[in-house]
Amino acid sequence: MKATVRIMLKTGVLDPQGKAIEHALAALGFSGAGEVRQGKLITLELDETDPDRAREKVREMCEKLLANTVIEDYEIGIGE
Amino acid sequence: MKATVRIMLKTGVLDPQGKAIEHALAALGFSGAGEVRQGKLITLELDETDPDRAREKVREMCEKLLANTVIEDYEIGIGE
Structure with missing residues (x-):
């Protein structure tokens, strides 16, 4: 049986990787992504x-x- | 509008992180996970x-x- 786990930083916890992506997207000309x-x-x-x-x-x-x-935080999906 | 991107290594591409998790799970006594x-x-x-x-x-x-x-490979979810 297949299982999927989605793990995200809790709301409020600083996410440097996310910020880096956000800045890189802006630098590449993608506006309106936050x-x-x-x-x-x-x-x-x-x-x-x-x-x-x-x-x-x-x-x-x-x-x-x-x-x-x-x-x-984590979220579990079974059989997806 | 919220967007979600799921990015996984293509089938057949070696995944050392996945292997490390698999070994760690076995070492912790979780059997039957592959x-x-x-x-x-x-x-x-x-x-x-x-x-x-x-x-x-x-x-x-x-x-x-x-x-x-x-x-x-990537998979895009919109409004999820």
Whole structure:
């Protein structure tokens, strides 16, 4: 079963990568783009076939390894 | 209008970050997780109000700056 994890910095946490992209876009002549934020997208294949158990397993992975929950929020998609 | 860009390495391109995560998950006792790939997720706010024009603008941003189209695929979401 496929799982997708979207990890973004929490609102209010400074995002230097996003800012760098925003400035680069402006320098390239793209106007009207703001609030650029960059996060991580992790996809994985799980042996688990039950969607609820798969989600719970990925949630544990996020809490223990994938996300830094002090500064990051995560969102889990199962079977996407 | 909000736009989301999902950038992943193309299938077949070696993903050392994904491999590192896969090994770390195994070391932490998570079994049954494979094919881990890590990509980028970029969100931005556009002045553009027309969804088609917004998508076209973001596509240009991807081609010129956000994605390395030699090794990466991108997917654009508008208004998500």
